Amino acid sequence: MPPTVRRIPRPTAQRLSLYLREIQPLIAQGQPTLSSRELGEKLGLSSAQVRKDLAWVVQSRQASEAGRAGVGYNCVKMNESIRRVIGANRRWSTVLVGVGNIGRALLAYGGFAQDGFLISAIFDANPRMEGKRIGTLKVQPTSALRKAIRTHRVAIGILAVPRSAAQSVATQLCDAGIRGILNFAPMRISVTEGVSVTNIDVSVALEQLSMDVSIRDQMRLISEGAA
Template identity: 40%
Template sequence: MARLPVYLRALQALQDRGTLTVSSEDLASAAGVNSAKLRKDLSHLGSYGTRGVGYEVEYLVYQISRELGLTQDWAVAIAGIGNLGRALANYGGFGTRGFRIAALLDADPAMVGQSVASLDVRHIDNLEEVVRSERVSIGVITTPAASAQGVATRFVEAGVASILNFAPVVLNVPDGVDVRKVDLSIELQILAFHAQRRAGGDGRGAERAGLELT
């Protein structure tokens, strides 16, 4: 379930604050969801709560981490070391541990050999070799749109079955390969859509949401 990571983060915040036990009501509001939904989600992992009391924070953190596969380390390769790729490489806090950036790849010869986030950028031609030697299981694509499909196919053929795609294209991959997409301009467009609805939605655009309040 896609909400487990959110619960985990909320639980870790509680843990840092020294909280030992938490009710579904409190955890739900910290995670921004309905309490019944949270209980149903947690009951899917087995029943780790105590009626009349709540959930033991530490135990639940461990159970969710295990369910998410964070008790092992996942090697990640980033293909495309432009602005975004560099930002990801330098973004130290990949949440709680569980992920290790194992390789940076780029097609530009001028980029190859440079050191980014204390890793040497390697040429994309080495993709297959790097996936094998570093046991990469997650591929992150931050290339231009035109190169994304090619890189994805190479990742898949090299044995990577999990891909995080930042390029603005729909990737074609075989069944069994898991692709998640993050698209900044789509997020902005969705915000604009709702903003326009608020403002009247007639396409005139005279009164924007932000202006109504001033």
């Protein structure tokens, strides 16, 4: 047995998604290859970093589709390899719970299909929404979650309900056998062991941003003081 196959590092995994975002438009406009330096420049990363990351893609599968010295990486092949490694090559069936503004924004944005994510059914905890049609889908009560998740083999639930309903719906999703939850509610949710959660919290993002701005301000003051 080889010296224990290490798992793909978190930071690498995160960057791979970003690489996909950069590569895809290039493919669309027909660019055949891309060097680690070019890709790195677009994202503010060193070329060595990019090469190390892409080396993971090649190694983690036994695939041999590597870059070519003197040329760079084949865009199409690299796109496909990355998608396989991060599990974005298959289609993911999802359910959306909550058809308020966020939910409707997600439904209106057609871009997920291209990334392999399909919203199979939509739900709302509010009975007044029941039966309403949005696009091609009819809003169902959350009591129908279990059945929908089983029949569509849904792995991912998108939680776009108000904070007050979030934990209750999260529990229903877990009970119905969901495997991962994308949580838009501005709170941490508790889930069954084995269920993955990714949070999108605007306040956290704003705080991160304001901190960056603060730090830049301080540095500016210092350098101006020194000048």
